[in-house]
Amino acid sequence: MSKTTDASIVWCDREELHSTAASFIKPASSVLDIGCGIRPQQYITPELLICIEPHLEYVEILKKSLKDANAVVIPLDAKKALAGMPDRSIDSIFLIDVIEHMEKEIGAEVLLECERVARQQIVIFTPLGFMPQEIHAGDVDGWNLHGGEFQDHKSGWYPEEFAGWDIIACKHLHLQDYLGQDITPPYGGFYAVKNVQKVANHFNDVYARDVIESQTSSLDWLNDAFPLFSEKVVFKDINASHLKCGIYSCQRTTELFIELGATEDQEVIFNKAAAEKSDAMLRETRLHKERIKAFADQFARLNDLSFSLDELAVKAAAFDAKLAELNIREAEVNARGTELSAEAAEFYLKKSELDARDLELEVKKAELDARIVELDQKAAELLIKQLEVTKLAELLDSNKQVINHGLFGKIGLKARALFK
The missing domain is CATH 3.40.50.150 (Vaccinia Virus protein VP39)
Structure with a gap:
């Protein structure tokens, strides 16, 4: 290319x-x-x-x-x-x-x-x-x-x-x-x-198009369905106006030829017809402006309504966007809730395990307490026995001293008897 x-x-x-x-x-x-x-x-x-x-x-x-x-x-x-x-x-x-x-x-x-x-x-x-x-x-x-x-x-x-x-x-x-x-x-x-360069004329097509477009600015469907809508309306009316004035000029020229043709030069008749056509064009210019305005006014209410609908559409779009945002946040909250529910379930499971463990420990503690009581009883019994043993030992020691004293005394007597 x-x-x-x-x-x-x-x-x-x-x-x-x-x-x-x-x-x-x-x-x-x-x-x-x-x-x-x-x-x-x-x-x-x-x-x-x-x-x-x-x-x-x-x-x-x-x-x-x-x-x-x-x-x-x-x-x-x-x-x-x-x-x-x-x-x-x-x-x-x-x-x-x-x-x-x-x-x-x-x-x-x-x-x-x-x-x-x-x-x-x-x-x-x-x-x-x-x-x-x-x-x-x-x-x-x-x-x-x-x-x-x-x-x-x-x-x-x-x-x-x-x-x-x-x-x-x-x-x-x-x-x-x-x-x-x-x-x-x-x-x-x-x-x-x-x-072709435009020639100055009695009709302002730029202004006329602007009049229509100002009343159809929000009617996108109209402009999409009928491209160059305002331009076609304006030029159709302008062309009809030119034709209307041209036909009028033909009629007046005919009448002037009948009225003055026998006494005046054709140039005089043509100049007079041209002047009358110019006056007709000025009148038609005013009528053209009125027709265009009346035509545009038909769309004013619809255009305003469409503009309001456009505003509502913008607000609805903003609302939809906000709703979508809230839906996303709701989904995030629901997901977080699911996570927390899972964590809570895990927590309660662990708590149950801990409670069971605590119960088991309580049982073992009771067993230990019973064992301690049993041991305390045995310790008391041992203490009593220890006291008894101590007393017995003391008794034995006392008896031993007595025996030893008596034995050593007899031995001493015999020894002394031997060494006399």
Whole structure:
């Protein structure tokens, strides 16, 4: 993918040329498609499509294809058809693969007429320079029809010839000719798009759009369902106002010719008609402003309600966010409660174990206390026995002394008797 821009030309690869050019094309209420063949332009869908096509075979096919559509097919060449159109009467004019089929001088004249008639855009698509193509009268064309004489290339055009226009171009676009035969190297092609400068008029479309948009600012569904809603409403009313004043001017011009035609020059009649048309336009300007305001007011209550609903939606969203936050916190609390319940269960289990242990210790303590009592009794018994033994020992000691005293006394007597 490649796209480069120089001072005046956007160069594209062939795959993106048409989509890039489409981004330059504005929506339009009325479209004049010059030399459309059997396939009018596909870029936008206007409210009114006017096709200019000189080849009658193509005209009949267009009439069948566009049956019941808001479309007009004019079976004339471009110069003759444009000559009958008022200044700034059509929003956008398309010449797609057309201008190269005209002699250079005629093509230049057609472009001047397009600039006179268009009030918004002119869109041209043509080969980059002269691209040979010869199909003789009566020969079958690329659609297997008999428009050969209208398919010859008679001129070549270059971006430099469209000073001030937006140029979107590709150097290698046409890979095959109308017969499907390869072209080596390929020919280029380019779009030239001119945005027609606005002419001062009685109607302030910028202000009118702002009036409507101020009363539909909160109606997103309306703007989504009807893109360019305010712009279409405003320009439809402006176009109707211009047409109304134009029809009035036709009526007054007719009346003035009847009234003054025999005595006054036509210039006098035209000037008087123009002055009266200007007055009618000023009156229509006021009516236009009133109609736009009345139209916008129909949406005021709905817009305010929608704004209130938007505020409620914001508050509801905040409430939902807070509720979600509380739900999260509740879940966290519940999780913590589950953890605490598990910890409490563990605690009570350990407490039960400790209580059982305490009971076991109490039993053992009672056993020890009983053992101590038993030991105390035995100690008392031993103490008594010890006292008894002590007394017995003392008695024995006393008896022993007596015995010893008596024995030693007898022994002493006998010894003394021996040694006498």
